[in-house]
Amino acid sequence: MDDSTSITLEAIHLLFSGDTELWAIIGVSFQVSTTAILISVPPALIIAFILAYADFPGRRLLISIFNTLLAVPAVVIGLTFYLLLSRQGILGDWRLLFTQSAMVMGQAALSFPILVAMGHAAFQAIDKRAWETARTLGANRIRAFYTVMKEARFGLLAALFSAYGRIIAEVGASMMLGGNILNYTRNIPTAIALETSKGEFSQGIALGLVLIILAFTLNTFLQYFQGKGHLSN
Amino acid sequence: MKLVKSTIKTILILLPFYIQQPVFADDGVTNNSNKIIRLATTTSTDNSGLLAYLLPTFEQTSGYRVHIIAVGTGKALRMGRDGDADVLLVHAPAAEMKFVNAGFGEKRYPVMVNDFVLVGPLSNPANIKIDSEISYALQQIADHKSIFISRGDNSGTHKKELSLWKTKNNYHKSKAYREVGQGMGKVLQMAAELDAYTLTDRGTWLAFQAKTPLKILNEGDPKLFNPYHIIAVNPERYSNINYPGAKALISWITSNDAQTLIGQFTVNNNLLFKPSANETQLTSQLVKETGGQ
Amino acid sequence: MKTDIYNTHINFSDIRKRFGQKQILDNSEIEITSGKCILLCGKNGSGKTTFLRIIAGLETPDSGFVNTGLGKYHWKKCRQQLRNSVVYLHQQPYMFEGDVISNLNFSLDNKLKQKQRLQRIRSALEWAGLESIAENSAKTLSGGELQRVAITRAWLRNPKILLLDEPVTNMDYESRLRTIDLLLNLKQQGVALVVSSHDPVHFEALTDNWLQLSEGRLSDYTSSENITPIHYKKYIYEHTY
Numbered sequence: 164m165d166d167s168t169s170i171t172l173e174a175i176h177l178l179f180s181g182d183t184e185l186w187a188i189i190g191v192s193f194q195v196s197t198t199a200i201l202i203s204v205p206p207a208l209i210i211a212f213i214l215a216y217a218d219f220p221g222r223r224l225l226i227s228i229f230n231t232l233l234a235v236p237a238v239v240i241g242l243t244f245y246l247l248l249s250r251q252g253i254l255g256d257w258r259l260l261f262t263q264s265a266m267v268m269g270q271a272a273l274s275f276p277i278l279v280a281m282g283h284a285a286f287q288a289i290d291k292r293a294w295e296t297a298r299t300l301g302a303n304r305i306r307a308f309y310t311v312m313k314e315a316r317f318g319l320l321a322a323l324f325s326a327y328g329r330i331i332a333e334v335g336a337s338m339m340l341g342g343n344i345l346n347y348t349r350n351i352p353t354a355i356a357l358e359t360s361k362g363e364f365s366q367g368i369a370l371g372l373v374l375i376i377l378a379f380t381l382n383t384f385l386q387y388f389q390g391k392g393h394l395s396n
Numbered sequence: 397m398k399l400v401k402s403t404i405k406t407i408l409i410l411l412p413f414y415i416q417q418p419v420f421a422d423d424g425v426t427n428n429s430n431k432i433i434r435l436a437t438t439t440s441t442d443n444s445g446l447l448a449y450l451l452p453t454f455e456q457t458s459g460y461r462v463h464i465i466a467v468g469t470g471k472a473l474r475m476g477r478d479g480d481a482d483v484l485l486v487h488a489p490a491a492e493m494k495f496v497n498a499g500f501g502e503k504r505y506p507v508m509v510n511d512f513v514l515v516g517p518l519s520n521p522a523n524i525k526i527d528s529e530i531s532y533a534l535q536q537i538a539d540h541k542s543i544f545i546s547r548g549d550n551s552g553t554h555k556k557e558l559s560l561w562k563t564k565n566n567y568h569k570s571k572a573y574r575e576v577g578q579g580m581g582k583v584l585q586m587a588a589e590l591d592a593y594t595l596t597d598r599g600t601w602l603a604f605q606a607k608t609p610l611k612i613l614n615e616g617d618p619k620l621f622n623p624y625h626i627i628a629v630n631p632e633r634y635s636n637i638n639y640p641g642a643k644a645l646i647s648w649i650t651s652n653d654a655q656t657l658i659g660q661f662t663v664n665n666n667l668l669f670k671p672s673a674n675e676t677q678l679t680s681q682l683v684k685e686t687g688g689q
Numbered sequence: 690m691k692t693d694i695y696n697t698h699i700n701f702s703d704i705r706k707r708f709g710q711k712q713i714l715d716n717s718e719i720e721i722t723s724g725k726c727i728l729l730c731g732k733n734g735s736g737k738t739t740f741l742r743i744i745a746g747l748e749t750p751d752s753g754f755v756n757t758g759l760g761k762y763h764w765k766k767c768r769q770q771l772r773n774s775v776v777y778l779h780q781q782p783y784m785f786e787g788d789v790i791s792n793l794n795f796s797l798d799n800k801l802k803q804k805q806r807l808q809r810i811r812s813a814l815e816w817a818g819l820e821s822i823a824e825n826s827a828k829t830l831s832g833g834e835l836q837r838v839a840i841t842r843a844w845l846r847n848p849k850i851l852l853l854d855e856p857v858t859n860m861d862y863e864s865r866l867r868t869i870d871l872l873l874n875l876k877q878q879g880v881a882l883v884v885s886s887h888d889p890v891h892f893e894a895l896t897d898n899w900l901q902l903s904e905g906r907l908s909d910y911t912s913s914e915n916i917t918p919i920h921y922k923k924y925i926y927e928h929t930y
Contacts, residue, residue, distance in 0.1 A: 167632040219904075250589055260589050292783035295747050299777045300796050301846055314786055338578070342586050345548060345575035357577035360467060361476025 174369035182346070185366060189373055192350035195263055195341075196331040199270035200297065204323065207275050212308060216294060224285065234275035237269075241336030244269045248340070261342035266350070269336035275327035281325060285318020290329075315390050324381045332374055364380030424572035433641035434460045436481035438552055439579045441624070442466035444599030446661055452529075453657065454648050459483035460641050468579075470550035476627070479634030487624045488552040501627040503561055505650050508658050509668040510622045511648075512556060512603055514543075515584070516593035531562045532619040538567035543592035545583050548575030552622070557595045560619060579604060584608055597622060602663035623672060626650070697849055697881070700756040701764075705740055707751060707817040713739050714750070715905030719883075721850055726872070726882040726895045737885040738780070740902065741852045742885070745777035774849035780858065782839030784827035789819060789838050792827045796818035796845035797849050803892040809845065817871055833864025840871050852882045869895055 177185055214226055246252050248260040248268075259265045293314050297307035312319060334352035341348030343357060351370045358367035415436050441447060442464055451462050465472075465481060469488045477500045485507065486492060512532055516524065524533045524539040537544050538561075547554035553568040566574055573590070576583060580600040587594040588608045601612070611665035626646050631639035648654055662668065699721045706714040713736040721744075722728065731737050742748035746768055753764035756772070785792055793810045801809070814820045819838050822830065830838060843851055853872070854891065857865045872895055876882055881890055884892060900907050 196538070261586055291781055292779050292781075293785070295777070296779070296785075297795070299745055299775070300773070300842065302795075310785065311780065342574075342582075343577045343817065345577070347571070347574070349577065353577070357549060360469070361470040361578075362468075362472075364549070366925040 165256060171366040171368055174367075174372060177366060177369045178372060182369075187346050188351060188370065191263070191330055191346075191348065192352075193350075195266045195337075195350060196270055196327060199223055199267045200274055201252050201329055202267065203271040203275045203326075204320045207278035207361075208282050208312070208319070212286050212311070214279070214283045216291060216311075220244070229239060229276050229279045229283070233280055235276075236335065237273055237333045238335035238339065238357035239268055239386075240272050241339035242319045244272065244336070245339050258315050260340065260343065261348060263341065263348055265350055266337050267339040270330040270333065270342045270362045273333060273336060274330050277326040278322050279328060281322030285322060288318055289315045317385075320385060320388065324385055328378060328381065331377065338356045414463050416655050424433045424496070430638050430641060431460055433460050433483060433645055434465060434481045435462050435485060435645070436467060436472040436485050437485040438469050438487060439466045439581075439595045440470060440553065441485060441601055441602050443579075443581060444597075444663060446599070446658070446669065447601070449661055450654065450657055454654070455644065455677055456534050458644050460644060462645065467687065468551040468590065469555070473500075476629045477636060479629065482629055482638040483645055484627045484629065485624060486552060487622050488555045488627070489539075490628060491552075491555065492625055492627065496627065500630055500633065502630055504625040504627050505646055506672045507623055507624045507649055508655075509672045510598050510669045511615070511622055512553065512595055512597055512620040513612045514620075515601065515610045516595060516613045517591040517611060518611055519591065520611075520613055521591075524592065524613045525650075526612070526614055527616060528614060530614060531618055533614040534561055535563055538563040538565060541567070541570065541572045543572050543590055544576065545587045545590065545592045545594040546573065546575045547575040547580065547583055547595075549579075551580075553580060553595065553597055556620075556622065557562075559657065560595070579676050598666075599663065599668050602666050605664065608642045622644075624669075639648065653674045694708045697757060699786055699850065699881075701744060702756070702761070704740070704743060704753040706736075706743060706748070712905050714743070717902070717905065717907045719744075719900065719902065719907060721881045721883060721894045723881050724734040724767050724876055724879045725897040726876055726884060727890070727898045728889055728892050728896040729883060729885040729900050729907075730886075730887065731891050733887060734854060735902045736905065737887075737902055739853055740884060740907075741777060741854055741885055745775050745852050747773050747777060751819060757895055757923070775827050775852060776846050776848040776850075778836075778839050778854060778856065779853045780855040782835055782873050783812060784830065784835065784838065787826050787827060787862060789814075791843055792838060793842050797840050813845050816844070816874075818867070831864075833860050833868065835842070836860070836864070836868050840868070840875070844875065848880060850883065852880065853884045855884075855886055856884060858888070889893075 297310040343353040357369045522536040522542040628642035650673035702718040704717040755767040
């Protein structure tokens, strides 16, 4: 239809004309999601590693728990943190509700089980001998861990990208915890939800395009990276 | 115990937003049966409970079924323009007139009037008086750099709010003025959490009053009046519009029977709407005063 | 310095390990001496691998004591010391992503300068005759090459003790000779070797001491100097047929 063509053209125009409001929204998205990932990656990787390599009672139960957490909808995570951070909640004194910090908390919690579950699978795919060889050749635990991560890098990178892709496109928890405040907690998905509710589709499409371009870039990068890995074999 | 209580409270506050979801499912579904009328209206109208109170009577007498699609005014008008609704019940006079003048809708019929109130924290940091002019009250908020939560979603309430500000300083660009782009209930919730002021329609306010620490801090200025109009979507633009249904709903809702029902509708023992179908002059005058936009 | 290494004796005693119901090792004892090679025989599943892994510090025993000549200590106290002086080679050695050079580089101290690194790697490649495959991807090496790179990688760590789990299994004749040649060279340098194998005939030239692991206990199958081909044949006859 002529209408949708013109909306798309307008969206592209918005993106490349440097519309400040639009780019502020994109900035919030990347800032919040990147912070969330940076916070959750180190502990998640360590847990994933321990689950894959160490043998201790309750290990299988923990794996099941993390796999279950994968299926928890974002709004439930949002609601949980909302209750914790709300005035009447346990952490109400922190006054964090409707701030970027609250969004970071929610997104970190969302990405955590993805990183653990996919990270666990990635580590499991790497032979236990990798760790043992590193250790017997004199590597300390940190260096040996780093070595195994290097061996498992394709799987770990896939875990990282999936987690990032999920949280940057997630609307429920961001809306509840951030409150969609313009120039502060309005990110790409909450803005799309809002623009659609206002009946203004072009900005929504422009922001959707950003997400699609991001997904495409990450996937291409991963493909290229994996391809390179295979070639050197 | 406290957590349990607040859990229930929050769920109650959030419930209306999730209950809306199934309603959205009807959005865009073209129903060939002309027994169904698709009414696009604002969240505030639906939240007040008025339609649930009013429409069963209409459905029984007319045989039509009304599907309510509760969205922001902006989206409601858009749906009318796109032929996704048959009839609109909205409250943004300037946008409505633009809509009708552009030929998207037929004619605006006044239905009822209610009003907006300015609510805020008990501590009232901007020291607002209950009976001062609304523009002056808003000026005080700007002067004190107090936090104000704006709907920011092009809804009728948002447009009303924007039309009331007379401040010339940079308050709107400061961090204290927060555009959140969410429904009225959510905005009230946020205002309570952030000790902020906000403008709300009285219907939503009455429904939330008991669950929020906020108080009414300014009301009664005629500029805060809020006229509702019903508009049939122009049948010449879309062949599948249920135009007879829309006309039936319009003639019923502006009839004396329905108008009496509207006048008797209460929320928490408070009358909410003043019927206005027979007061064309009054509403058009109001529109001029408040200027819409 | 060299004599000092030659004089190293490490005694492991009272090594016990049980997996579930099965007592894999029961009061096993072994004495490892610089420049000597111990051949550890036993059927599949007799616990040879577990035994080597315990000495390497990769597996925790239920009990165990270590005596380095300064007294008998609980194994936990010697863990770090053992880590620094023992290298364990898996039956199928693991190669890290990258070429042979980067795998050898892994063994070198982080503090070494780039120039010294290259020098040491070059001499290691030369020592093992691996120059031609230096830039090959380590993951795609053949079995013989893999084992030689692994031994070279271990050699760069200057270990006092090298533990090898079935090092020449599934190897062609030439590769086997070259591997054993490297191990002989290591022995001459004063490294103590413990080699596990279910097929001792290949290690005739290498072995000083031949231990047999069965039912969780180690026993001296023959004392060092008297090993003759007849023993090997006898062993194979007893254990294979």
